[in-house]
Amino acid sequence: MTVENWKAAWAQLIAPGSPYEVVTPVDGGPRAFRNAAPDLLSALDAGRAHGEREFLVWEEQRLTFAEFFARVDRLAAQLRTRFGVRKGDRVAIAMRNQPAWLVAFVAAVASGAIVVPLNSWGQREELLHGLEDSGAALLLCDAPRLALLEQDLEALDLRVVAVDAPQQNARVSDYERLLAEPVELLPPPAFEPDDPLLILYTSGTTSKPKGVLSTHRAVCQALAAFEFQGAFAAMSSPTRIQAIMASGFAPTTLMAVPLFHVSGLHAQFLVALRGGRRLVLMYKWDAERALDLIERERCTQFNGAPAMMQQLLASPRFAGEATASLFGLGLGGAAANPGLLAQLTGVKPNAIGGAGYGMTESNGVAAAIGGDQFVYKPATVGWPLPIVEVRIGDTPDAPQAPDREGQIWLRSPTLMSRYWGQPAATAEVLQDGWLATGDVGCVDEEGFLRITDRLKDLINRAGEKVAAAEVEACASGLDGVIEAAAFAVPDERMGEAVALVARVREGSGVDELALHAHIAAHLAAFKVPEHILLSAAELPRNASGKLLKSALREDFLRRFLN
Template sequence: MNDIAKRLQACTEQLCQVGAPFEICSSTDSGLQEYKNAPATMRELVDAGRAHGEQEFLVYQQKRLSFTQFFDKVDALGHYLINNKAIAKGERVAIAMRNCPEWMVAYAAIVSVGAVVVPLNSWGSADELSYCLKDAGAKLLICDPARLQLTKPLLKSLNCQAIVTGDNSNTDESIGNFDDIITQNRGKALPTTACAANDIAQIMYTSGTTGRPKGAVSSHKNICQAIYSFEFHAICSAMANPKAIEKMFAGGFAPCTLLSVPLFHVSGCYAAFLLNLRGGRKTVMMYKWSPEEALELISKERVTIFSAVPSMVMDLLRHPDVDSSDTSSLFSLGGGGAACPPAFKETISNTLSSSYVGTGYGMTESNAICASCTGDAFMYKPDSAGILSPLVEWQTRDEQGQPLPAGASGEIWLKSVCNIKQYWNKPDANNINFDGNWMATGDIGYLDEENFVYLVGRAKDLIIRGGENIYPAEIEACLSLHPSISEAAIIAVPDERLGEVPGAVIKPRDGAEICHDDIKSYLSNKLAAYKIPQNIWISSQDLPRNASGKILKSELVRQYID
């Protein structure tokens, strides 16, 4: 075993032993490994942030909030949810908005009063948002004006009320105004609701192979153990990389994170928002990604930590203004949410060669926990997704679902206390993807002899565009309804910046004429913009199929891409 792997193993054993801060024990109800000292409920997890008082917590455009000011808003909204909206324990409250302070306040308030938070993809279309609201049975939606416009016509039929942020033009008295609610309830106590560790805390929607999103159901314990696992990794990596940490402290900059990824993803919600809330670190939040604005914020706010999908990190470091910008505070760089391309390490080495770099592997269904590596471990095996978490058991299986020998490549199955409980209202998907405490990931990979995780492909044809999951079945279903299209297939097209993007191969109906612009215009009313194929090929031939009638996408890739 390499010295780096030995060092990490020793640090893990030290931190996880009996009596240590991250002592691991066996759960009394499931037998799964868990951190003994992790918070039991989301309220306990969130409330840790109150200890940081008047320290600055959040910077967003012209707004600045201390931890105390943030929790004042959380308490006001939580009081309103219980006393004015009669939100009961276990009822679903959805959030649909782009990154803003109100998103964070809403999330913390909802989970703190025992309700179930339902973060929705703010990039979604009206149809996608309404489907999720209906599927979750949301009683209340907290949204921004843009999402209100998309969902308002359907709220009454869904029996769902709404609160809108910053919309002074709204005249519908049935829709509450976020700022007014905070003002009217400021100073009121946050109600107490008794919650158990295994109660449902969150339903986070993730795209499904059927073309409709699936609600990933997490308990308080699932998320609390995941956040504690992030904290373990940070400390373990610091112990294993003492020279890098010494350099960080020598810089004299207080820890500060640039949050540029969406809060409705586990990466933004967990690795930035909740970790910084608990850890007393300042968060500088962006409404949407812009490398120019990011460079300005890094310089102005003395940002030390920037973690995003690899394409965003490379956007920043390849920007023509990077050399003239003051990035002296920037110490830690992370790439997650999508596979790190070979250019990721090269770009960092050429631009910020002394930075503390990391990556990881997880998904919504594992609450972002599986593997991670930072510093020397990343440089040792940059093609790896990191070392397996001490909470996670690993298994690869063949196409018949049989376990494979250690080190063999196959579909990855995980057993972990961080895994979601189930998919909401999806018994068929649950039967396919869960086997007792084991959960299928849909990814193909292997675990090497030093406990490093490697990903070599995907069992299904998921496309990850700059960290956004796109399932071809959803796009294909829309195209199949076009009157001039006979058949269509969506394939992954490599993209230097985003990793991969969807491409469409289309066979028109006999006698029909169709062009690229027609297809894009047709899809623009049915899908979020990031799902619309930019690469479209019109085929005069029938698409290749196998003996069972399935389209051979590998053949299409060979014809149009390779």
């Protein structure tokens, strides 16, 4: 298909009468999907229609859709009667991926709460920050998180429902015992589209995590956007879809990304619950264990950070029978290097590969690409979704021409309402309905969005701006380099110098001189790193797969420039 064919399919999907019809409000607000659910509970109730089909697989536990919703209903009734949860109360969740997390989330929504998923990878201080900042009155957690916080429950005046609670008392109740108790089911409270629903915390790579508050409308529009992208990928890549249909495998997603980020919560869990897709949950990421599960459960879809995909590709099993059922491969959370994309398409030429661009503040929605489009322009993140307006420039009022780089601004009904309790930080990024993403990019003549850097990742070398992402992409193009991170370090002569840390494959023969020569052969002299450090170990990343450059930079400065 050509770009014109893709545009025609897009127009057909959003036209009047279509399930994905897009309308522009008379008040001049952002475009929206006419048929998106008005509140999240209504959106998720669609999942009840899937009845006795299998929904969740986790270790030895298996739940059908009906069994899942039965647990949701009992827990929601307990939250309201035993714990007194009322509309607008904050209910936090802190546990690793397991069925109880998913049940807890939907039950908290059904109780009328504002749900606060916390980083289960975090230590006590990060968990405490989320609980105190949000003002949560109730926490649903697992035993390891309870162990971190048990000395703080009194000071926080916090009640807890814990999975496998080691002991119960006035503050701690056991999750399974609550579900087993007889309880009168209650009708859910009434919701309005602009009621607050969700506080998700930013990854905190540059500062203390901020609570991103979103409404029912914002999350429901985001779910409709993800579903639209699935429909568009199917229409624009018919040959690939036919191969999936002919395989006979039931749509099954291996879910290894954490549920406390939009990529796991929205794009995988909530979309699967609505659409009848089976989920195989991983408690903790391990590439060989992932391949075991893909083979055993005949998983058809895997979405993960580039680092996770790289580890799967590194296994000789990936190109064999273990992944015979795997037709969908999605990348998100961080930019993928060209070498990884080439490997993916080489090993799985008929797969529907894809990538997305979004952030917590936009509920994961901005642009997406998949299937034939992904093969056509894999270095982009695709077209902005139909309810998203994109402008490039210093301000949204003065947009740049095509192919000119600048800050990316977004306008969409999926944007957050505000940062919880931080009006000044909110005012910095939300301007007249536009979100300043902090990302640098451009839109090409065919409408494809390309992300070129983060504003804070621009290195100022004697007045010349060096994009860290460009240096990283170049370094990753050398065979043997698995991943790379570029950042600024102080330099007396230049103000800032370019430093690079690269992870190399053992036995590849790549050394500092070879990597320096490779970059020098491809980039302008001022972009070539003055300092290069090679590592055999994985570079540090947060839970959403983003490189922790601050940690790399601090370690680099401590070791080499002190």
